[in-house]
Structure formats: structure tokens, C-alpha cells
Amino acid sequence: MLEEQDIRAFVYGTTRYFEVAAQQAATVGSPYLVTEGAPDIHDYNGVIAVSGRRNGIVCFSAPRGMLTVLLMKMNESNVSHEYLCDLVGEVANTIAGTVRRDLGKDFAISVPTVVAGAGNAVELPVGERPVVIPINWRSHVAKLVVCLR
Amino acid sequence: MARNAPFLTPQLKLLIVDDSNVIRRRIERSQQIEQLQVVGVASNGVEAIEIFRQTDPDVVTMDITMPRMDGIECVEQLVAMKPQVLILIVSALADKATAVEAMAKGANGFLNKPFSDRQLNEALAELIGGA
Numbered sequence: 001m002l003e004e005q006d007i008r009a010f011v012y013g014t015t016r017y018f019e020v021a022a023q024q025a026a027t028v029g030s031p032y033l034v035t036e037g038a039p040d041i042h043d044y045n046g047v048i049a050v051s052g053r054r055n056g057i058v059c060f061s062a063p064r065g066m067l068t069v070l071l072m073k074m075n076e077s078n079v080s081h082e083y084l085c086d087l088v089g090e091v092a093n094t095i096a097g098t099v100r101r102d103l104g105k106d107f108a109i110s111v112p113t114v115v116a117g118a119g120n121a122v123e124l125p126v127g128e129r130p131v132v133i134p135i136n137w138r139s140h141v142a143k144l145v146v147c148l149r
Numbered sequence: 150m151a152r153n154a155p156f157l158t159p160q161l162k163l164l165i166v167d168d169s170n171v172i173r174r175r176i177e178r179s180q181q182i183e184q185l186q187v188v189g190v191a192s193n194g195v196e197a198i199e200i201f202r203q204t205d206p207d208v209v210t211m212d213i214t215m216p217r218m219d220g221i222e223c224v225e226q227l228v229a230m231k232p233q234v235l236i237l238i239v240s241a242l243a244d245k246a247t248a249v250e251a252m253a254k255g256a257n258g259f260l261n262k263p264f265s266d267r268q269l270n271e272a273l274a275e276l277i278g279g280a
Contacts, residue, residue, distance in 0.1 A: 076174060
């Protein structure tokens with residue numbers, strides 16, 4: 001089972017990005033367990049692989065609209081696919097950095113990879129049920145998918 | 150009688166190194182230190198060294214996790230080329246061990262990602278103020 005402390009570190013890394021980079025806090029929705037298959041994901045996904053005390057993946061999955069507005073809030077006028085990929089990777093990078101600091105030696109965290117585009121899929125550990133934590137910011141909702149064994 | 154020379158703020162050349170377009174442009178656009186003039190941007194350590202040779206910057210902002218050559222190795226090489234260069238690490242790797250390693254290689258400051266415009270400018274001001 002995932003421990004609350006582990007989840008909290010991943011969530012904090014995510015919400016911190018919005019609070020600091022966009023100067024506008026995000027709120028956390030009610031987490032839910034995906035009981036069948038893989039969760040639906042958005043267009044842009046920053047994925048980090050976790051190993052050590054727990055193994056699996058953590059994915060920050062965001063819709064194009066959210067990332068576009070986030071870039072604009074950061075005074076960036078270039079909202080091209082390349083920049084949206086960069087941004088989702090940066091959010092995942094922040095999650096990785098926060099987890100590495102807060103959970104330290106018990107976890108090894110990979111460099112984030114970005115999965116983007118229609119029909120994309122994130123590979124989840126076989127047999128594990130992912131937890132999805134909604135991240136609400138302005139009128140947009142991203143998903144933090146945590147799938148660790 | 151000599152005429153009074155106009156007061157000129159000494160310019161310091163800034164090189165921005167980060168593999169993210171978003172972060173490179175953010176630093177370039179948000180930095181408001183009058184003394185700093187951006188002379189180049191690089192997306193990895195190898196490119197940074199090439200541009201460093203061409204532009205001879207005084208100040209560098211440096212990401213750590215980058216392809217081809219990471220920031221820690223790049224810091225070591227830049228400091229070997231120009232020991233007085235001022236280097237601000239700008240990284241999401243928020244753990245103490247990473248900061249200590251970067252400082253040991255010759256970096257002068259550390260700014261965690263994500264950062265606000267104010268945090269960036271304070272970190273740069275502290276970096277050049279302490280020179």
C-alpha cells in the first residue's frame with residue numbers, strides 16, 4: 001500500500017509548481033483508485049520512474065489548455081507543442097526534485113520523460129492499481145497518476 | 150580641465166544554460182539586473198562550453214540535469230577556464246547533497262526550481278553583489 005507521506009510528497013511537488021511559477025495556487029481534488037485498466041490521460045504527460053522502497057511510475061498528466069494558460073501566466077508567448085512538452089517536463093522535474101529531497105535515500109527518481117500527442121499511453125507496472133489525484137488550477141484539471149508497488 | 154565622464158554601470162556578461170526552452174526564455178526575460186547583459190544561451194554542457202569560449206561571460210546560470218554533459222561537470226570545466234566566473238545553479242534537484250556537490254565544483258549560488266521572478270532577481274543580485 002502507498003503511504004500517505006509518499007503521496008503527500010508527490011502532491012506537494014506538483015502544487016508547488018503552480019504556486020511559485022504561476023503565483024496562483026492549485027487545489028487538490030479527491031484521490032481515487034482506478035480499479036480497471038489504465039486511467040485516461042491528457043495530451044501532455046511528464047513521467048518519472050521510481051525505484052527503491054517503492055517501484056513504479058508517477059505521471060503528471062495535463063490538458064493542453066492548462067499548460068497554455070500556465071505558460072501565459074509565466075509571460076511566455078510561445079505556446080507551441082515544443083514549449084508545452086518542455087513545461088510538462090519541468091513540472092515532472094519539480095516533482096522528482098521534491099521527492100528526492102523529502103523522501104531522500106529511500107527512493108531513486110529518474111530524469112522525467114515526456115509522453116505527448118493523441119493516442120499516447122503511459123506504461124504502468126503490471127498488476128498495480130494506480131491512484132489518481134486531481135489537481136485543479138483555474139478552470140482546468142490535471143491528473144497526478146501514482147502507480148507504485 | 151577634464152570633463153566629468155558620465156556614470157556608467159559596469160556591464161557583466163550573462164550566459165544562460167538550461168535544456169528547457171521555457172526556463173531559458175524565462176530567465177532571459179525576467180532578469181532585471183541592470184548590470185547583466187545576456188550574451189548567450191545553451192541547452193547542454195557541451196554547447197555551454199563552446200559559447201563560453203566565444204563570449205567570455207562573467208556570470209552563468211546553470212541547470213544540472215541536461216543531456217550530453219550535466220551541469221556539475223560543466224561547472225567544473227568553466228571554473229577551470231575562468232576561475233573568477235560566478236555561477237548560479239538553477240535546478241529542481243532540491244536536496245542538500247546536490248547543492249554541496251555543485252558548490253564543491255565551484256558554483257557560487259543555488260536557486261531551486263520552480264522560482265518566481267523575484268526569487269531569480271534576488272539570487273542574481275546576491276551572486277554579483279557578493280563578487
